[in-house]
Amino acid sequence: xxxxxxxxxxxxxxxxxxxxxxxxxxxxxxxxxxxxxxxxxxxxxxxxxxxxxxxxxxxxxxxxxxxxxxxxxxxxxxxxxxxxxxxxxxxxxxxxxxxxxxxxxxxxxxx
Numbered sequence: 001x002x003x004x005x006x007x008x009x010x011x012x013x014x015x016x017x018x019x020x021x022x023x024x025x026x027x028x029x030x031x032x033x034x035x036x037x038x039x040x041x042x043x044x045x046x047x048x049x050x051x052x053x054x055x056x057x058x059x060x061x062x063x064x065x066x067x068x069x070x071x072x073x074x075x076x077x078x079x080x081x082x083x084x085x086x087x088x089x090x091x092x093x094x095x096x097x098x099x100x101x102x103x104x105x106x107x108x109x110x111x
Contacts (some may be wrong), residue, residue: 063089
């Protein structure tokens with residue numbers, strides 16, 4: 001896998017065991033070797049991932065434009081759970097005291 005700088009993606013996030021994580025406009029979350037950039041695992045969401053992944057206690061938390069927040073095993077990318085929200089999740093999740101906090105992008109129009 002070759003990653004291009006021109007591709008719109010989230011910022012890299014340092015992960016455990018020498019991994020770096022990134023979300024991408026191709027609807028995937030990639031775990032790469034932080035030293036040489038080689039592919040370790042990826043997970044496909046339902047839409048683009050502009051959120052920077054957050055890692056806490058071996059779990060990757062990341063939002064997607066598909067209105068979901070995902071929890072993945074940081075070691076292998078296996079799906080743990082996902083939660084459907086009422087809006088796109090393009091901000092980075094924050095984990096504190098075992099609670100995952102997110103900010104949603106919700107557009108409302110009134111005529």
